[in-house]
Every structure is written in C-alpha cells, then in structure tokens.
Amino acid sequence: MKVIICGAGQVGWQIAKHLSGERNDVTVVDSNPVLVRRATDTLDVQGISGFASYPDILDRAGARDADMIIAATHSDEVNMVTCQVAHSVFDIRRKIARLRAQSYLDAIYSDLYRRDHLPIDVVISPEKEVAEAALQRLAAPATFDTESFMQGRAQLLGIVIEEDCPVINTPLRQLTDLFSTLRALVVGVRREESLFVPSPNDQLFPGDDVYLFTDTEDMTRTLEIFGKVQSKQERVVIIGGGNVGLGVAKALEARTDRVRVKVIEKNREIAENAADALDRTIVLHGDGLDTGLLEEAQIATADAVLAVTDDDKTNLLASVRAKGLGCPMAITLINDPTLVPLMGPLDIDAYINPRSTTVSSILRHIRHGRVRSVYSIGDAEAEVIEAQVLGTSPISGQKIKDVAFPEGTLIGAVMKGTKMIKPTGNTRIDEGDVITIFALAEDVPEVERLLQVSIDFF
Template sequence: MKVIICGAGQVGWQIARHLSGERNDVTVVDNNADLVRRATDSLDVQGIAGFASYPDILKRAGAEDCDMIIAATHSDEVNMVTCQVAHSVFAVPRKIARLRSQSYLDAIYSDLYRRDHLPIDVVISPEREVAEAALQRLTAPAAFDIETFFDGEARLLGLNLDEDCNVLNTPLRQLSDLFSTLRAIVVAIRREGTLFAPEPGDQMFAQDDIYVMCHVEDVSRMMEIFGKKQAKQERVVLVGGGNVGLSVAQALEAQADRLRVKMIEKSRKCAERAADALERTIVLNGDGLDAGLLQEANIRKADAVLTVTDDDKTNMLAAVRAKSEGCPFAIALINDPTLAPLMTPLGIDAYINPRATTVSSILRHIRHGRVRAVYSVGDAEGELIEAEVLSTSPIAGQRVRDIDFPEGVLIGAVKQEGKIKRPTGGLRIDAGDVIAIFALAKDVPEVERLLQVSIDFF
C-alpha cells in the first residue's frame, strides 16, 4: 500500500513507524525539514519538506498513484485543504484527517465532510479520543491502561502486580486450571521494560505490568484475583479546562451516573468558556498546583483527580499535589512517552497518552478488510487487533492449538454465535467468528496475512 502522511510530529511519526515496519511504501510530508529528516533517518520512509496542502508538494510525494493520505499536521485547515486537494486533483481513494477544533466536529455540521463538499472519509478528534480514554480509566481505577472490544463486551486492562498479589510465581497454565470459568487471558507482560507475549508455562512476578483481555462481566472477579480493589468513582476533580478538559467534563456530565465534577482552570478566559458550556460542573479559576485551591475543590473527598492541561510536567505535579492532599486516585495526561516510567515512583496511578489514543484510532481505519478495532499497546510496541475471520483465512476451521502463530502473537478472546469465549487449545475458529489478537509490532504483518485481510482492502 502506498501512503502519504502529512505531518511528521508525534502522531505522524508513529503512524509512519507502524506502516513502514509493515513494508508499505510511505512518504512523510512536513514544512519542518528537521522533522522530515528525523523520519527519514530513523524509518524506512521517503520525505518531502514543504506544505502538505500544496498540489506540487503532494505530486512530488506521489499523490497521483497513492492509496491513502493521512493529514495529521498541527493545523485543522491545512489538514482539510490537503484532503480536498488530494481528492480533487489526484483522486486519492481514502483520506483521513485529524481535526481539533470543536466547531468542525459538531454533529450538526457533519454534512461538511461529504464527497461533494469536503471529501474526508474519516475524521479523527484527539480531544474526543482522550475524553473517552479518561472515562474508561475511571471505570477501572486500579488499571493503568484500559480499552474496550467486542462492542463493549470485553476489556483489555493493564495492571501492575504488587508484592501481595496472590497469583505471583504461578504458571499461567495453572491459572487457567484454577479459574476455569474465568473468561480472561493474560495476553502480554512487560518485565524490566520489555513487552512479550507469554507462553503457558511463564510465571508473573512482582512489578510486572500485565495486559489482560477479560469479559466485561468477569472484570470484578479478575481484579480481585490479581489483588486489585474496585472503587466506585462519584466525585472527580479536573485540572485543566482547555479543549481536552472541556471534552472530558462534557462526557462526564453525559453519563447516566451523575458524577460530581469540579474543574480548576488557570486561564480566566478558558474558565469562563468552560463555565458557559457546562451545566453541572463547578468551575474554579486558579492554579491546579495551589494547595489552597485544591482544598477549596474539596480534593480530600474526591474519588479521583484528572490532570489534563497542555503541559506534561504541570499534569504530573498537579497529580502528585492532589494525592498529597488526600485524593486516593490520580490520572495524568502525558504526551511524552519517555515520562511514563516516572508515573509509578511519583505515585500517579494511571496516565493517558493522547498520541497512543490517536494512533490507535487512525490504525483502526488503516488496517485492511474486516478489522473492527485496533489498540496500540505501550509505545507502539504491540497491537490488540479485533477482526472477523474470513472463509479464505488460513486459520478458519482450525483449532487454536493447531494455528501456527509467531511467538509474539496470542489470541485474547473469541466471539462465536454472539458469546465471548476464552480461547482454549481445543476451541475451533470458524469463518464469521470475531477474534481479538495481541501481536508484537514486528508480527502484525503476519497476523494480517493469517487473517487474509491485506488483499481485501477497500
């Protein structure tokens, strides 16, 4: 597949890394020559320095015969014009644009993106993706990472194992025997910085980060087995009232469970805008690092704090300050993945990486054929792919134990006849089944081959 990626920032670079690693023909375009050079030096991609919306730049990038264009520059308007030029001048068949402005995302203006207006096939909103990620974190506060699959019927949860976990040093095979009715599978373990797909004989140790695919009805039992307590979130304090904070607050207000939400925003202008847009949320104008203001927000009685300003270090410090003032659970928005190892030493319970959520959303629309969902695990170290099994797939009609998967690949769950099942060795995979597969980044092309989806691109 030939792809042009416009924008060589964090999201563009990560998408280029994914696609070039799968032997696609990738060209990166950015008006910052240094970012283009970084991409071409570190990845197997071509690079063009220039404005992505210029027809001559797109022509140099190969738009005349490309399959897809991904517009992920920092400007909404550049992304929109790029898609228009790609459609009108070069007839590029698939166009994805990242848009941040809420005005462009308002549902009443959705007709704007029809082919005879602004021909954008998929609109990605980082703010909405982050808001959704924040809501999911609140549903399972003991998890550092969470994503839903099978239309909400299953979840992927990231858990850090403590010394008091009852199932440490127990082979995974034995766990399956002990809890035979538990619809949960450990699909990945990160140990000493390395992510891997475990074998049945592997054990889990204290301080491991594990990723578990679990039926939504079994989440509470699974968390109890791994020594994690589930606490209901009723009072939430938000630090940051920009686009992300406002999106999170609006999503919290829209929930059936009426949460009590308070927001702290430093900018008076942003605070006034948030107060006008929100109905039940109390908005305080001030610094989220101010202990007195946190006390005014009644942080000690809050169940959770979400720090979602546009500055990573402010988010980290505000989360630490909130916990020192008595808040039991803190989630921080962190753009720089190199800061992630600091979360545990600082006592921050979970973090949201906007880049990872946006990359996952874009990958969902890049993966070919019958792929229904994709989640990027860690710093693009692996993927959890939900896909329908086609009749032409090599795995159709085979039992799980007989499928020749690479070492870095593991089935997390199977949906057959409307029911989520744990993938035991004797389970037969048939055409029409929907499966969730964890794969290390290097093994994703082989997974696509086994699913027979790369030839079914549309």
C-alpha cells in the same frame, strides 16, 4: 499500498513506523526538514520537505498513484485543504484528516465533509479520543490502561502486579485450574522495560505490568483475583478545562449515576467558557498546583483527580500534589513518552498518551473491512487487533493449537455469534468468528497475513 502521511510529528511518525514496517510504500511530508530527515533516517520511508497542501508538493510525494493520504499536521486548515487537493487534483481514494477545533467537529455541520463539499472520509479528533480514554480510565480505576473490544463485551486491562497479588509466583497454566469459570487470559507482560507474550509456564512477579483480556461481566472478579479492588468514582476533580477536560466533564454530567465534578482551570477565558457549557459542574478559576485551591475543591474527599492540561509537567506535579493532599487516585495526561517511567516513582496510578490514542484511532480506520478495531500498546510496542475471520483465511476451520501463529502473538478472546468464550488450544476458529489478537509490533504483518485482512487486501 502507497500512502502519503502529511505531518512528521509524533502521530505522523508513529503511523509511518507502523505502515512502513508492514512493507507499504510510505512517503512523509512536512514543512520542517528536520522532522522529515528524522523520519527518513530512522524509518524505511521517503520524505518530502514542503507544505502538504501545495499541489506541487503532493505531486512530488507521489499523489498521482497514491491509495491513501493521512493529513496529521498541526493545522486543521492545512489538513482540510490537503484532503481537498488530494481529492480534486489527484483523485486519491481514501482521505483521513486530524481535526482539533470543536467547531469543525460539531454534528450539525457534518455535511461539510461530503464528497461534493470537503471530501474527507474519516475525521479524527485527538481531544475526543483522549476524553474517551480518560473516561475508560475512570471506569476502571484499578488499571493503568484499558480498552473495550467486541462491542463492549470484552475488556483489555493493564494492571501492575503488587506484592499482595494472590497469584504471584503461580504458573499461568495453573490459573485455569484454580479459576475454571473465569473468562480472563494474560496476553502480555512488561518486565524491566521489556514487553513479551507469556507462555503457560511463565509466572507473574511484583512490579510486572500485565495486560489481560476479560469478559466485561467478569472484570470485577478478574481484578479481585489479581489483587485489585474496583471502587466507584463518585467525586472527580479535573485539572484543565480545555477541550479534553470539558469533554470529560460533559460526559460525566450526562451519566445516570450522578458524579460530582469540579474543574480547575488557570485561564480565565477558558474557565468562563467551561462554566457556561456545563450545568452541574463547579468550575474554579486558578492554578491546579495551588494547594489552597485544591483544598477548596475538596481534593481530600475526591475519588480521583484527572490532570489534563496541555503541559505535561503541570499534570505530573498537580497529580503528585493532589495525592499528597489525600486523593487516592491520579490519572495524568502525558504527551512525552520519556516521562512515562516517572509514573511509578511519583505514585501516579494511570496515564493517557494522546499520541497512542490518536494512532490507534487512525489505524482502526486504515485497517478497515474485516478488521474492526486496533489498539496500540505502549510506545508502538504491540497492537491489539479485533477482526472477523474470513472463510478464505488460513485459520478458518482450524484449532488454535494447529495454527502457526508467530511467537509474539496470543488470541485473547473469541466471539461466536453473541457468545464470548475464553480461547484454549482446542478452540476451533470458524468463518464469521470475531477474534482479538495481542501481537508484538514485529509480528503484526504476519498476523494480518493469517487473517487475510492486510490493508492492501482491500
């Protein structure tokens, strides 16, 4: 498939990395020649320097025979015009645009994106994606990463193995014997910065980052078995009242179980806008690094602090200060992936990577059809793919142990009809089943071949 990616920043680069690695014909367009050169030097892609909305630039990028265009520049307006030009001049079949401004995303204006108006097939909102990720982190405070699958029936959990974990130094195959009714499966382990899919004989050690699948109904029990206590979040302090912080506060206000929320925002205008938009939430104007203001927000009695300003260093320092003042849990928004290794030394419990959430959202829409969801793990190190099994798939009618899955993959969950089961080697995969697969990045193309749902299949 031929894809044009407009914008060679963090999101555009990651999407280009994913798609070029799957042997698609990818061209990257950006007005910054340095970013274009970085993409062409490090990835198997072509590059064009210029403004993505200019018809002649898109023509040079191969728009006349492109199958898809992804507009992910830093300008909403450039992304919108790019999709219009792609449709009107080049008749590109599928158009995806990243839009940030909330006015463009208001549901009452959704008619704007009809094909006879502004023809965008999929609109991605980074702020909405990040706000949803933050809410998921709050819902599972004992994890550093979490994502729902199978319409909320299954949960991917990322947890850090501590010294007091009851199952350390235990071969994973023994967990099934010890907890025979537990519908949970370890699918990935990161040890000393290396991510791998474990074998049944592997053991878990303190310091490991572990990814596991569990039936949502078994989530609390699963966390307890791995030494984690699930606590209810009743008081939350949000540092940053912009689109992300405001979105989280609105969602928490809408919950039936009342959550007390306080928002701290440094910019007076943004703070006033947040105060006007929220009903029960207290909005404080000031610096989230100010100890006095944090104490005024009663940070010591809060269950969690969520630092979501647009500055990574502010988020890190505010989280550290909040924990130093007695807050038991800190969730931090981090744009720069090189700062992630600081999470452990700084005792920050969980982080949200906007790039990862946006990339996952775009991949979910690229791999449409039988692929129902995609979630990107870490710095594009792995993917979790949820897909429905086609009758023509090589795995249909086969037992899992008889399928030649790549070494870096593992099926985490299987849903037959409305029943979710924990997969074993003897589990038979039938047409219509929904499966979730944890796959290291280099094995994703082979997984898609086995599922026969590669993007170029459609």
